[in-house]
Every structure is written in structure tokens, then in C-alpha cells.
Amino acid sequence: xxxxxxxxxxxTSIFSLKGNTLLNDSGTFINxxxxxxxxxxxxxxxxxGGSMGFGTGLNNNFIGLRYxxxxxRSRDGIFDNSPWINENFNTMQLWTQLPIGQRFMxxxxxxxxxxxxxxxxxxxxxxxxxxxxxxLGFYQxxxxxxxxxxxxxxxxxxxxxxxxxxxxxxxxxENLEGSVNPSFQLGTGSWDYLFAGNYGVTHRNWGLSLMxxxxxxxKNDKEYRFGNQFNYALNTYKTYYFGTNFALTxxxxxGGELFEKNEEYGLVVNxxxxxxxxxxxxxxxxxxxxALGVSTMLPIVQNLNGGRVxxxxxxxVYLNINIPLKSNKGNQQLPQxxxxxxxxx
Amino acid sequence: xxxxxxxSFLLFLxxxxxxxxxxxxxxxxxxxxxxxxxxxxxxxxxxDLLLSSSSYTNSQxxxxxxSRLNYIVSNFSLTDEYGNIxxxxxxxxxxxxxxxxxxxxxxxxDVPAGRYxxxxxxxxxxxxxxxxxxxxxxxxxxxAEETNMMWxxxxxxxxLNFEGTFTSPTVTDDKNFKIHMGSHGSSLDNYKxxxxxxxxxxxxxxxxxxxxxxxxxxxxxxxGINKISLTxxxxxxxxxxxxPKIAVNVSxxxxxxxxxxxxxISH
Numbered sequence: 001x002x003x004x005x006x007x008x009x010x011x012t013s014i015f016s017l018k019g020n021t022l023l024n025d026s027g028t029f030i031n032x033x034x035x036x037x038x039x040x041x042x043x044x045x046x047x048x049g050g051s052m053g054f055g056t057g058l059n060n061n062f063i064g065l066r067y068x069x070x071x072x073r074s075r076d077g078i079f080d081n082s083p084w085i086n087e088n089f090n091t092m093q094l095w096t097q098l099p100i101g102q103r104f105m106x107x108x109x110x111x112x113x114x115x116x117x118x119x120x121x122x123x124x125x126x127x128x129x130x131x132x133x134x135x136l137g138f139y140q141x142x143x144x145x146x147x148x149x150x151x152x153x154x155x156x157x158x159x160x161x162x163x164x165x166x167x168x169x170x171x172x173x174e175n176l177e178g179s180v181n182p183s184f185q186l187g188t189g190s191w192d193y194l195f196a197g198n199y200g201v202t203h204r205n206w207g208l209s210l211m212x213x214x215x216x217x218x219k220n221d222k223e224y225r226f227g228n229q230f231n232y233a234l235n236t237y238k239t240y241y242f243g244t245n246f247a248l249t250x251x252x253x254x255g256g257e258l259f260e261k262n263e264e265y266g267l268v269v270n271x272x273x274x275x276x277x278x279x280x281x282x283x284x285x286x287x288x289x290x291a292l293g294v295s296t297m298l299p300i301v302q303n304l305n306g307g308r309v310x311x312x313x314x315x316x317v318y319l320n321i322n323i324p325l326k327s328n329k330g331n332q333q334l335p336q337x338x339x340x341x342x343x344x345x
Numbered sequence: 346x347x348x349x350x351x352x353s354f355l356l357f358l359x360x361x362x363x364x365x366x367x368x369x370x371x372x373x374x375x376x377x378x379x380x381x382x383x384x385x386x387x388x389x390x391x392x393d394l395l396l397s398s399s400s401y402t403n404s405q406x407x408x409x410x411x412s413r414l415n416y417i418v419s420n421f422s423l424t425d426e427y428g429n430i431x432x433x434x435x436x437x438x439x440x441x442x443x444x445x446x447x448x449x450x451x452x453x454x455d456v457p458a459g460r461y462x463x464x465x466x467x468x469x470x471x472x473x474x475x476x477x478x479x480x481x482x483x484x485x486x487x488x489a490e491e492t493n494m495m496w497x498x499x500x501x502x503x504x505l506n507f508e509g510t511f512t513s514p515t516v517t518d519d520k521n522f523k524i525h526m527g528s529h530g531s532s533l534d535n536y537k538x539x540x541x542x543x544x545x546x547x548x549x550x551x552x553x554x555x556x557x558x559x560x561x562x563x564x565x566x567x568x569g570i571n572k573i574s575l576t577x578x579x580x581x582x583x584x585x586x587x588x589p590k591i592a593v594n595v596s597x598x599x600x601x602x603x604x605x606x607x608x609x610i611s612h
Binding site for chain 2: 077078079080081082173176222223264265267268269270271
């Protein structure tokens with residue numbers, strides 16, 4: 001039943017998009033200045049969500065591919081001398097952000113996961129398959145005004161939204177192996193609900209963004225419920241323009257994730273939940289409608305699963321094609337500096 | 346405006362989906378009978394016990410390398426959330442866990458469905474069982490003989506067989522130690538019981554067989570409430586003074602690490 005409903009929702013949203021993508025007034029600039037994009041990457045890290053906080057800009061409408069690598073280690077056993085095992089979470093995502101009308105936009109992520117871990121007896125475990133797809137809708141309370149004003153005073157952006165994570169990824173009870181990372185899964189197996197907010201301010205080439213999201217997780221059909229999750233991130237960035245076709249945007253930031261404890265049969269699972277605080281750095285290169293981004297996250301402070309799971313690092317690389325939209329306001333005057341030319345046709 | 350309607354419709358659908366998938370409060374009906382597995386995970390002061398390879402230094406400056414850790418556990422009973430007690434049948438209620446054989450799991454079968462909150466069990470063999478005579482012991486007598494857990498029928502069961510080598514400030518070469526603790530016939534009763542409370546309820550039903558994962562800290566045997574010096578005496582068997590102290594130490598070496606609910610899962 002759920003599947004039918006969700007298919008319907010997806011179809012509806014796709015249908016809506018088709019009708020409206022060409023009616024956006026935000027012009028055609030293709031740089032990534034705002035870098036606010038909340039990917040709410042609820043299933044990046046196995047299922048924990050590697051909130052690789054930044055992506056392309058708010059005004060961008062794109063479709064792209066992103067690869068996320070997350071390295072963890074977790075303790076195989078309950079003792080101080082129990083061996084650490086390495087866990088590699090790999091995700092390839094098809095992701096997109098598209099506007100619907102003037103003030104709405106929709107983000108969607110379809111991940112493919114390929115994870116591996118090596119136990120102390122040298123046996124390896126691999127899981128791969130579709131992860132949990134996420135659909136998010138945002139309402140833009142404050143949005144950037146036209147291009148001309150943009151460069152004279154700071155611009156504020158505020159978006160609020162919500163969405164759904166769909167259990168398209170398999171959850172297997174067998175993967176709850178011992179005390180090692182319970183998130184070694186393709187998906188949570190649950191229908192999860194997201195609430196998200198993004199705020200950004202840009203001035204000239206500079207930008208600052210703040211994003212926060214909360215994932216309310218439900219229990220899956222194996223009676224396992226992953227703990228609710230709160231993600232936040234703060235990023236700053238500056239865009240450098242090289243000629244008319246190239247731009248480079250380095251960025252640094254911090255971000256964090258807080259997890260409530262997991263539950264099984266309605267009972268709290270020991271040594272789950274926790275928090276991690278990251279430092280992040282990355283850059284995005286734009287060439288015409290293409291955006292290539294690289295970012296890395298390193299933990300500064302962490303306490304996950306009672307200290308039995310540690311994040312080592314996260315790395316992501318993406319290639320997006322920005323979808324230029326026709327303006328419904330005719331030919332806009334673009335500032336003479338710092339802007340890419342409009343797409344021909 | 347058109348898009349506004351579409352979005353409204355979309356949001357409506359989202360709400361609809363979320364309302365029909367809201368969970369049912371996590372109340373699981375428990376009926377029938379299930380299995381309860383109890384894992385005795387042996388350790389030494391926070392470290393996994395690795396026989397004959399790792400060493401450990403206690404508060405008395407004695408460094409031990411353990412080569413054997415066997416003990417008898419018995420008379421399991423489980424208490425549910427309402428205080429009802431299920432006592433496992435005494436005839437099949439005696440088990441030997443042995444680190445060297447890797448046999449460290451006790452399986453209780455046909456446990457009635459319920460939400461269990463604590464467990465009581467004995468370490469060793471009680472006088473009631475022993476007084477049933479050799480015939481009354483059934484297969485357990487053979488098992489005990491095979492696992493070095495008997496002196497002789499007259500002398501009785503070894504409740505604990507703890508062996509290895511040690512060094513200390515005054516014993517600089519590796520010296521063997523043997524701690525064999527038990528009741529000696531009916532004259533010295535060292536049978537003890539311990540009660541452990543679960544931090545998570547253990548759910549039992551036709552579909553649910555929990556694993557109760559215990560940590561057994563073998564450093565307690567000599568270095569618990571009572572301090573037993575190997576330098577003073579390295580072989581302790583029939584000792585009216587030391588055996589009862591060791592029995593008290595042993596009854597305190599068990600704790601619950603976690604309860605794993607589910608069915609046919611590893612722990």
C-alpha cells in the first residue's frame with residue numbers, strides 16, 4: 001500500500017516539475033554562491049547519514065552524481081582489548097534540485113550503496129544495493145532578488161521544508177552483528193520524516209550558510225528503530241571568477257550530528273546514539289553549466305555508540321549539470337562583473 | 346498559483362502517508378514459549394580473556410596468565426516485569442561453561458513468553474542436588490568428569506576450575522597456579538547464587554529468543570572483595586579458609602553487558 005502511495009507522490013512531484021521548471025525568475029547564473037543545499041543525506045553513512053553539508057547553490061537547479069566515501073572503525077566485542085574493525089561506506093547518489101513555481105523547490109536523492117567491512121579473522125562482508133531515497137520540499141521564505149541588487153547589499157535566503165525518506169534500501173537483522181556498528185545497512189527499513197531549514201547570507205563574493213535538519217525515524221518491520229537524528233552545519237565560502245566561464249569557490253565550515261538511541265522492540269539498545277562534530281573543507285569549480293565539487297570532513301569531537309564506533313573521515317566528490325531556466329521576466333540586465341554569461345539558447 | 350495547488354496536494358499526500366505509517370507504540374504481544382540464550386563472555390579486568398596468551402596484573406602485583414577457566418552454573422530462574430518467577434527445571438538445570446572448549450553459552454529452552462527483567466542463578470551444585478546421590482546426577486556427572494569439574498564423587502564437584510601461571514615480586518619464574526573451588530562433600534557448602542538485573546527487558550515468545558550477554562570478570566576470583574594471594578598459596582583446593590572466600594568472589598564476577606532481543610540473531 002505504502003509503495004503505491006509513494007509512487008503516486010513521486011509521480012505527482014515529477015509531473016509538477018515538468019509543468020513549472022521553466023517559469024523561474026532566478027535567472028540563469030550558474031555559480032554556486034549560496035552553497036546552502038541541505039542534502040539531508042539520511043542514508044549516506046550506512047544509515048547514519050553522512051551530512052556532507054554543502055552542494056550547489058540555492059538558485060541552482062541541477063541534476064548530478066555524487067560519490068560519498070565514509071570511513072569508520074568499530075569495536076568487534078565488548079572489551080577494552082576487543083579488535084577494531086574497519087568499515088567502508090560508499091554511496092553513489094543521483095541527486096537533483098528543481099524548483100516548482102516561484103517559491104517551492106524539491107530535492108531528491110536516490111542512493112546506491114556499496115559497503116564493506118573486514119573482521120579481525122580476515123573475513124570480509126560486503127553489502128550493496130539501493131539505499132533509502134529521500135524527497136524534500138522547500139518553501140523559500142526569503143529568496144535572492146534579481147541579479148542587479150545582489151551585488152549592492154547583503155542578500156538573505158531562508159528556506160523551510162520537510163520531506164520523506166523512503167525505505168527503498170534493505171535493512172537486514174543479520175547485519176546487526178555483535179557490537180559492531182549497527183548502521184552497517186543499506187537502509188533503515190523505515191519511513192522517516194524530515195524537517196529542514198536553511199539560512200544563508202551572501203554579500204558580493206562572500207557567503208555564509210547555516211543549515212539544520214531533524215529526521216524523525218519510525219520503526220521498521222524488523223521492530224528496529226534507529227534513533228532520531230539532528231544535523232547542523234555552518235559554512236563560509238568565497239567565489240573567485242576567472243574570465244566568463246570559470247569560477248572557483250573554496251569553502252570551510254563546521255557541522256555536527258546528534259543521534260538518539262536506537263530501539264528494538266520498543267526497548268532502548270545499549271551503546272547506540274551519540275554525537276559527532278566535524279570540521280569541513282572543500283571547493284567547487286564551475287565551468288559553464290558544470291559544477292565539480294570536492295569536500296572532506298574530519299571529526300573534531302565524537303562519541304558515537306558509547307565510544308564503540310568512530311568516524312575516521314568522509315569525502316565526497318560530485319559532478320552536477322546545472323539546468324538553466326528561462327526567465328519569465330525577459331532579458332535581465334546582468335552586472336558587468338562576476339557573472340557568467342547567460343546560456344546561449 | 347497552479348503550482349501552489351499541486352504542492353498543497355503533495356503535502357497533503359505526505360501527511361496522509363505519514364499518518365498511515367505511524368507506528369503502533371511498540372507493544373508486542375508475547376505468546377507461547379521461546380529460548381533464552383545466556384552468553385558468558387569471560388574477561389580479565391575489562392580485557393577479553395585470551396587463554397595462555399595475554400597476561401594481567403592484579404592489585405597484589407601478581408601477573409597471571411590464565412590457561413583454564415571452567416565453572417558450573419545452575420538453577421536458573423527468570424523474573425518478569427510483574428514479579429512472576431519462572432524456574433528452569435532442576436533436572437536439566439546444570440551447565441558447565443568452559444573457555445578452552447569455547448562452550449560458554451547456556452541455552453534455556455521452553456521458557457514461557459514474557460518480558461523478563463532479572464535472572465538468578467547458582468554457581469556450583471547445591472546440596473539438594475548433591476544429596477540425590479551419584480544416580481541422581483544423570484548425565485551431568487559424566488559431563489563434569491570430562492571437563493575436569495570433579496574431584497571424585499565423595500569429594501564432590503569443582504564449581505570453579507581456574508588454572509594458569511603467575512609471577513610476582515617474590516616469584517620471578519612462572520609458577521603454576523590451580524584454584525579448584527567447590528563444596529566438599531556435605532561438610533563445606535560453597536554453592537552461591539547471584540541475581541542480575543537487566544537494563545533492557547528480555548522478550549520471550551514463539552518468535553523471540555533473546556540473548557543475555559554477561560560479562561564475567563575473572564579477575565574477581567582472586568582480586569574481588571576477598572584478596573587471595575597466589576604467592577602465599579598457589580594451589581588452593583580443599584581449603585576451609587580460602588574456598589569460601591573464593592566462592593564469595595566468584596558470585597560477584599557476573600554482570601549483564603546487554604540484552605539482545607530478536608530471533609536467531611548473533612550477539
